[in-house]
Amino acid sequence: MVNPTRGVLYPARLPQFHRLPAPSSVTDLVAWFWIPEWDIAPGRSSRQEVVAYPALNLVVDADAVTLSGATTRLSHRDLRGSGWAVGALLRPAAVAALIDEPGSLVDDERVLDEGADVAHLRRSVAVAMGSGEGHRPRAVEAFSRWLGQRVGPVGDPARQANAAVEVLMGDGAALTPEEAATRLAVSVRTLQRMTHRHVGLSPGAMIRRRRLQEAAQRVREEPGADLASIAAELGYADHAHLTRDFQAVLGVAPRVYRSETRR
CATH class of the missing domain: 2.60.120 (Jelly Rolls)
Structure with a gap:
């Protein structure tokens, strides 16, 4: 789990x-x-x-x-x-x-x-x-x-939607919608229709949310980890991109969040 x-x-x-x-x-x-x-x-x-x-x-x-x-x-x-x-x-x-x-x-x-x-x-x-x-x-x-x-019974379209979310959110998840679509052997447009129909969000929005969750967890649990390395490993363009995402959604910079969680 x-x-x-x-x-x-x-x-x-x-x-x-x-x-x-x-x-x-x-x-x-x-x-x-x-x-x-x-x-x-x-x-x-x-x-x-x-x-x-x-x-x-x-x-x-x-x-x-x-x-x-x-x-x-x-x-x-x-x-x-x-x-x-x-x-x-x-x-x-x-x-x-x-x-x-x-x-x-x-x-x-x-x-x-x-x-x-x-x-x-x-x-x-x-x-x-x-x-x-x-x-x-x-x-x-x-x-x-x-x-x-x-x-009731789960049909093939619902199972395919489950598989799409697993590729976007599970272990070893795709870093881009294009990568996810390739893994699922569907077009990006088909993937977009699946996630809108079953979640209400685009594949890109789901990837951004997963990436931010993982970033927050690592910033909190790995006090010695370099923020630039975390950003690179999670698919952010650079440390500044990670900081902007943190501040836009959480309202604080990663370093501030790290210090808050260690009080």
Whole structure:
């Protein structure tokens, strides 16, 4: 599984946070499940800042079921009181069953209308989360059963979209849309149609987001690493390009971010 802190800018500030693998029944539908749990003193809050994956998330909490779109900027959530959430980082194959136009949710989210189907998901996950030891795997299992039934059989076009996102975001990912298209044996235009249909972003935007996630993780976790070397290894034109990307999305330069995460 991908490093559980990739995309999380300040891991030391996290409440309890777990990433669980998707059960075998839904590996075509979910990259992983993520579960934060928090209990924050009255009058205080915990701000969680994230460079999110370029993907949709389906999130269940005690009050609602929310579909969150891919993001193109830094996002945050302020946690207060006590609570929990169970989120699924969706693979492209799951998206069509939940929304017709994922591009309409970029940098946005939508609470799903609570008909009987959605209400059942929220209740079953909530029951699992309140069930004591082993509650997280039980919540994931309940979530997975619901999603598998909602999506149904996965066809070849959905599997091809999954493969496209893996080439753009997985280990050894392509550095350019042209490289990704070549690996997939499709045209760049076909690749663009796939990512817009299943994620809502262009292949180039997905590559830029992955590169920034990896850069932030390396700047944070490798204090002795030279920033110019990190930039070159991740496909940035130069150190200045890395700095501009950091400042445009995160609002700070890489050296400032490195010092902040080591306090």
